[in-house]
Amino acid sequence: MAPPGGTTLINWNFCTFSVFLFVPTYFLTLLLTSTLIISTPKGSLTRYASLPIIGYLCLRIFNYGLATFPKNTVGIIDWAGSAYNCFLITSTLLYLEGIDASDPVISKPVNSRPPGYFIRLWRGLTYCVNARGINTPYQIKNVPAFDSKRPGWVPSRRRFLVTNLAWLVFLFLAQDLFYCQELAVEDELKLVGISRENLIWRHPEDGPITGEEIGSRVLVSMLMWSMLIPIAVNLQYTFLSVLAVGLGISEPKNWPPPFGSPTDSYTLRLFWGKFWHQTLRWHFSKPAQFITHAILRLPKTGLIQRYVNVYGVFLISGLWHAGQSWMIYQRQGPEAQRSGWNREFFFFTVMATGIMIEDGVQWLFQSKKVRSKEEKEGLIIWKRVAGYIWVWGLLILVAPVIDYPKFRIRLETWLPAHPLIVFDPEWASSK
Numbered sequence: 189m190a191p192p193g194g195t196t197l198i199n200w201n202f203c204t205f206s207v208f209l210f211v212p213t214y215f216l217t218l219l220l221t222s223t224l225i226i227s228t229p230k231g232s233l234t235r236y237a238s239l240p241i242i243g244y245l246c247l248r249i250f251n252y253g254l255a256t257f258p259k260n261t262v263g264i265i266d267w268a269g270s271a272y273n274c275f276l277i278t279s280t281l282l283y284l285e286g287i288d289a290s291d292p293v294i295s296k297p298v299n300s301r302p303p304g305y306f307i308r309l310w311r312g313l314t315y316c317v318n319a320r321g322i323n324t325p326y327q328i329k330n331v332p333a334f335d336s337k338r339p340g341w342v343p344s345r346r347r348f349l350v351t352n353l354a355w356l357v358f359l360f361l362a363q364d365l366f367y368c369q370e371l372a373v374e375d376e377l378k379l380v381g382i383s384r385e386n387l388i389w390r391h392p393e394d395g396p397i398t399g400e401e402i403g404s405r406v407l408v409s410m411l412m413w414s415m416l417i418p419i420a421v422n423l424q425y426t427f428l429s430v431l432a433v434g435l436g437i438s439e440p441k442n443w444p445p446p447f448g449s450p451t452d453s454y455t456l457r458l459f460w461g462k463f464w465h466q467t468l469r470w471h472f473s474k475p476a477q478f479i480t481h482a483i484l485r486l487p488k489t490g491l492i493q494r495y496v497n498v499y500g501v502f503l504i505s506g507l508w509h510a511g512q513s514w515m516i517y518q519r520q521g522p523e524a525q526r527s528g529w530n531r532e533f534f535f536f537t538v539m540a541t542g543i544m545i546e547d548g549v550q551w552l553f554q555s556k557k558v559r560s561k562e563e564k565e566g567l568i569i570w571k572r573v574a575g576y577i578w579v580w581g582l583l584i585l586v587a588p589v590i591d592y593p594k595f596r597i598r599l600e601t602w603l604p605a606h607p608l609i610v611f612d613p614e615w616a617s618s619k
Contacts, residue, residue, distance in 0.1 A: 203256045203263060210252035210267060214274065217245040221278045222312030226294060226305075230286030239283075246275045254515060261594070262420070265512045272508050273319075276471040281315055284474040285326060293324050314438075319467045322442050328469050330462045332445040345433060348440035352430050359423040364607060366416060409584040412591055418447050421465050454575030455550070456542045456582070468505070476500030499540045506536035509590070520597055528593060535590045542582055 220242065228234045250271035257263025281287050289295060294311045296303065303311070321327045333339045343351065425446045432438035446465040453459040479500050480486050486493035513528030554565060 203260070204258065206252050206255035210249065210256050213245060213248050213252055214270070217242060217249065217274055217278070218313055218316040219309075220245070221281060221316055222309055224282055225287055225291075225312040225315065226289045226308040228288065230288050235282050242278050243275065246271045246278075249274055261516055264515050266424070268515055269508065269512055272511055273468065273471070276468070276475065276504075277316060277319070280471045280474045284478055287315060287326075291325075318442070319470065321470055322444065326470065328466055328473075330448065330466070332448045332462075334444060336449065342441045345440055348433055348443070349430060352426050352433075356423070356426045356430055359419055359426060361607060363419050363423055366419075405588060406584050409587045409591070410580065413580075413583055413587060414450060418465070421446055421467075425465075425467070453579055454572050455546055456539060456579055457546070459579050460539070460543075468508070469501075472501050472504045473497075475504055495540075495544050498543055499537070502536040502540040503533070506533045509536070513590070513594070516594060517597065524597075528590075531590050531593065535586055538582070538586050546578065 220238070224232075224235055224238060250268050253267030253270060254264060256267050287294070289308060293315070294303070294308050296311075298304075298307060315321075315324070318324065320331060322331065333341070334343055335341045425443075429438075429443035433440055433443065446467060448462040448464075450463055452462040476497050477500075480493050480497045481488065484496065486496060510529045510532040513532050514525050517524040517528045553571070
């Protein structure tokens, strides 16, 4: 089977020339943010006066990112969606955390001397791209270790590059293999008159749901949330880590794994807090805390503020993903966009509600000594098993609400290169 763009190994239609507008605009936004960090104090009026400028630049990032990948869902999500990330990052650094030149990372002496302007500017830029605050006072909780058996171990530069290059090749081939396999399945279905839309959407007149359809839904949801999404995120993260460490502009210690162990996913709180990638956790949690404490004036402790904050984090995440759906469904019309928007908020509201429910259930099943923190709860196998069934059962039940509509209408998601195509006889015979 040949690549979607033709029979060439490289897909030259992967993106448009708008990429040459996107990249400098994105860099200019980060440069402005870094300049404000090192040259203005926390709470400065200059920072607040610059907010409209930053907002405008983020709007341009969105427009250029959307135009760069007009036929590619993944490109639209990652590039146009990065405008939302950029605004959140800027807001967190400048206004919510209020990082300035007195920060220990920025003001750290160089050879016993105060750092110069460009060194401070560079350190400000590193804050802008260090989404998890690694090795800073703002590092998020539960950052995965390089080696779970050696929590403090950091690989050497050579070992890091060799290991991650091999991992990058594997991820690239795996994603390409999954996509090529998907195209092969679609071709086979077309031969018997079945489209992708019919495969993942049942008409009410089709009769009762079969066991095979239920099995397919379970399998697809499990693969999506345990393998396919992690592969896509790891692919981008590993590429950036190899690039940064390989060029010598960063150190291996700044690039711990993005995902934790799937064995930790026996509660929703652990699924999202330890297993799932946390690249946006800092910039989702700070606005949620601002809403909870500064706007709603809730106390720092207590059940009410705890769950208001949880819902705030998931609703901010829901807004980000709703923006994705809005962009993906734009060709389907306003009604499809509104429907996609609502589905995303429904999914993330269910996740927040699920965390609140499981906290209550766990509290009920704890002993009095554990509740009073006189002792820690030990490993109980049946609770772990029940937890896995609860978490993955809920995902299998709810995830298709947001996943399947995207499957039905998604734009082409091919990669810029297709290394596995060289093994395809059709491609080889066309050369």
